[in-house]
Amino acid sequence: MSLAVDNLRVYYRTLRGDVKALDGVTFGVADREIMGIAGESGCGKTTLGKSLIRLDSRMRVVEGTVTLDGVRMPIEDDRAMNEYRFRDVSIVPQYAMSALNPIRKIGRMISELLTARGVSYDETFPELSRRLALVGLGDAVLDRYPIELSGGMKQRVVMVLSTLLNPSLLIADELTSALDVSTQKAVAEMLVEFRDRGFVKSTIVITHDLSVLYQIADTILVMYAGKLVEKAPAAELTASPKHPYTQLLLASLPEVGVRFAEKRLTGIPGRPPSLLNPPKGCRFRARCPLAFDKCAEEPPFTEVAPGRYAACWKAAA
Amino acid sequence: MLRLDGVTKVFRTGVFGRAAFTAVSDVTFDVEQGEIVSLIGESGSGKTTVGRMILRLTRATAGAVTMDGRDVATLGRTDVRAYYGSVQGIFQDPFSSYNPVFKVDRVLGMIRTNYLPGMSDADWKAKVRGSLEAVGLEPADVLGKYPHQLSGGQLQRLLIARALMLELRFLVADEIISMLDASTRIDVLNLLGDLRARGLGVLFVTHDLALGNYISDRTIILRRGRVVEMGSTRKVFDRPAHPYTQMLLTSVPHLSEKWGAGAVEAPTALDDASDGPLRPIDDDHFVAI
Numbered sequence: 001m002s003l004a005v006d007n008l009r010v011y012y013r014t015l016r017g018d019v020k021a022l023d024g025v026t027f028g029v030a031d032r033e034i035m036g037i038a039g040e041s042g043c044g045k046t047t048l049g050k051s052l053i054r055l056d057s058r059m060r061v062v063e064g065t066v067t068l069d070g071v072r073m074p075i076e077d078d079r080a081m082n083e084y085r086f087r088d089v090s091i092v093p094q095y096a097m098s099a100l101n102p103i104r105k106i107g108r109m110i111s112e113l114l115t116a117r118g119v120s121y122d123e124t125f126p127e128l129s130r131r132l133a134l135v136g137l138g139d140a141v142l143d144r145y146p147i148e149l150s151g152g153m154k155q156r157v158v159m160v161l162s163t164l165l166n167p168s169l170l171i172a173d174e175l176t177s178a179l180d181v182s183t184q185k186a187v188a189e190m191l192v193e194f195r196d197r198g199f200v201k202s203t204i205v206i207t208h209d210l211s212v213l214y215q216i217a218d219t220i221l222v223m224y225a226g227k228l229v230e231k232a233p234a235a236e237l238t239a240s241p242k243h244p245y246t247q248l249l250l251a252s253l254p255e256v257g258v259r260f261a262e263k264r265l266t267g268i269p270g271r272p273p274s275l276l277n278p279p280k281g282c283r284f285r286a287r288c289p290l291a292f293d294k295c296a297e298e299p300p301f302t303e304v305a306p307g308r309y310a311a312c313w314k315a316a317a
Numbered sequence: 318m319l320r321l322d323g324v325t326k327v328f329r330t331g332v333f334g335r336a337a338f339t340a341v342s343d344v345t346f347d348v349e350q351g352e353i354v355s356l357i358g359e360s361g362s363g364k365t366t367v368g369r370m371i372l373r374l375t376r377a378t379a380g381a382v383t384m385d386g387r388d389v390a391t392l393g394r395t396d397v398r399a400y401y402g403s404v405q406g407i408f409q410d411p412f413s414s415y416n417p418v419f420k421v422d423r424v425l426g427m428i429r430t431n432y433l434p435g436m437s438d439a440d441w442k443a444k445v446r447g448s449l450e451a452v453g454l455e456p457a458d459v460l461g462k463y464p465h466q467l468s469g470g471q472l473q474r475l476l477i478a479r480a481l482m483l484e485l486r487f488l489v490a491d492e493i494i495s496m497l498d499a500s501t502r503i504d505v506l507n508l509l510g511d512l513r514a515r516g517l518g519v520l521f522v523t524h525d526l527a528l529g530n531y532i533s534d535r536t537i538i539l540r541r542g543r544v545v546e547m548g549s550t551r552k553v554f555d556r557p558a559h560p561y562t563q564m565l566l567t568s569v570p571h572l573s574e575k576w577g578a579g580a581v582e583a584p585t586a587l588d589d590a591s592d593g594p595l596r597p598i599d600d601d602h603f604v605a606i
Contacts, residue, residue: 040498040499040500041498151360180359180360180524181359181524181526181565181568181569182359182564182565182568184568184570185568185570185576188570189576208498208499209570210499210572211570211571211572212570214570214571214572214575215570215575215576238572238573239573248500249499249500250572252499252500252502252503253499253503253527253572254503254506254527254528254530254531255527255571255572255573256526256527256530256554256566256569256571257530257554258527258530258531259530259531259550259551260506260507260510260531260532264507264510265503265507265531266503266504266507267500267501267502267503267504267507268500268501271468
């Protein structure tokens with residue numbers, strides 16, 4: 001197990017109290033595994049991704065541990081985490097296009113980053129050049145400013161840069177969401193390629209787009225209102241979801257071929273609960289068509305079938 | 318009803334505007350009453366510029382946008398007001414359509430001030446309630462709230478409700494659901510479908526092929542400002558004839574079928590010099606090869 005997260009709780013401090021964005025999350029990611037995390041906005045997926053690399057000033061770890069390759073990471077200590085960032089854990093942020101310093105040429109920026117980590121740019125250069133070529137970019141890109149590159153090119157530069165020191169864990173947050181379909185496919189397939197070539201050991205892909213995850217992820221984890229809802233191998237989760245939330249979410253996605261006139265899809269009525277004072281019991285209860293008395297008690301996230309986990313009383317039965 | 322005829326938009330760029338960039342090139346199509354037309358293209362294809370020209374936010378360099386035969390660019394002051402009474406636009410980011418300092422009721426109130434000044438309070442309340450219900454909103458949930466208290470889906474539906482208070486005939490919907498969550502975006506899309514049944518014409522601007530296919534009657538595929546393929550949605554999606562359309566369709570991630578093996582050809586790699594004028598290959602199916 002390359003990454004183990006145990007009962008992690010991360011709250012946001014606000015004037016009105018703590019927002020319980022991540023409320024007791026336990027899971028593991030194996031070596032060479034690409035795990036997708038899916039969910040709607042506000043479900044805690046981005047908070048989870050950030051917790052693994054850098055908390056922002058409003059976030060507070062309340063409970064829980066994160067272990068990477070057998071070493072417990074000091075996620076609550078911003079300074080101590082510096083040792084792990086880039087080398088062991090790396091991120092491709094949501095807006096990778098704006099993650100590049102606009103007033104530095106790409107090459108100089110990479111050189112500065114490597115120097116800051118005590119790595120020689122000249123020694124790394126052959127590998128950098130090889131990897132840029134792999135994603136279809138020439139060395140010439142190092143002499144350009146970010147503004148001279150297209151969105152897809154910048155995304156690829158950031159991917160090469162983030163994985164340059166072969167991190168154990170790569171977090172890709174909404175990597176493909178801002179891209180056009182054709183670029184989206186190329187960038188998503190690049191994640192698989194990087195894993196296959198051993199540039200990264202395990203990968204967490206955070207997105208709201210289940211169909212992209214089905215294409216590239218080995219397993220998918222679905223989150224709702226700060227909790228884990230379901231985890232399963234990608235093909236099984238999309239083909240036969242166990243949790244009612246996953247079922248309704250999948251049913252609301254228009255696939256090419258589905259037409260309004262022939263088959264009217266429906267959304268999920270209602271809204272996710274406020275995480276300032278989340279309701280007791282199952283958090284999906286208020287929107288769930290299958291809810292019954294027992295849902296007032298919180299369902300455990302357990303194995304309901306081999307390799308399949310869900311937090312639902314009905315799925316367990 | 319609404320027609321674009323050879324519409325072209327050239328932007329001046331560079332120092333002193335010496336360089337020219339053609340964002341939209343010779344685009345011709347029309348939208349009838351009770352019809353949803355998808356305008357599909359990647360970023361930079363000019364799809365938003367087309368919408369902006371229909372809404373008179375940008376002036377066409379050549380060609381004309383006409384509504385019932387009248388050129389919309391040359392309308393006089395009173396005619397403009399009447400035009401906006403029947404043609405409205407809704408955009409991607411619902412949060413930026415509201416002033417965060419004011420309650421959301423204000424966007425509805427502005428309709429009353431500008432278009433329905435003589436209406437009594439009781440009639441106005443009934444109208445507000447009716448149009449909110451038509452978009453599936455509970456008036457008590459949204460009225461009197463500030464924009465930050467509502468979800469993106471609620472704000473977007475509120476903007477549609479606002480448009481419905483007018484005698485709306487045509488709506489430019491520019492990426493209206495791309496910022497919404499999966500569980501609520503389909504409801505906004507279904508709403509467009511229901512409004513079509515009431516006679517509304519919609520230009521549904523999107524980069525998402527699955528959404529365009531789900532809701533629209535006709536589809537226009539735009540690449541670098543040119544229409545490369547257009548026609549009935551069924552024909553364009555079932556039998557795409559232009560290589561660019563085919564490439565887009567194979568890039569769409571499906572939930573039941575994996576992407577085919579082999580590298581994707583980047584859209585730029587496709588030779589667009591071979592694009593000819595649009596020609597019909599079937600009844601209501603045109604392609605530029």
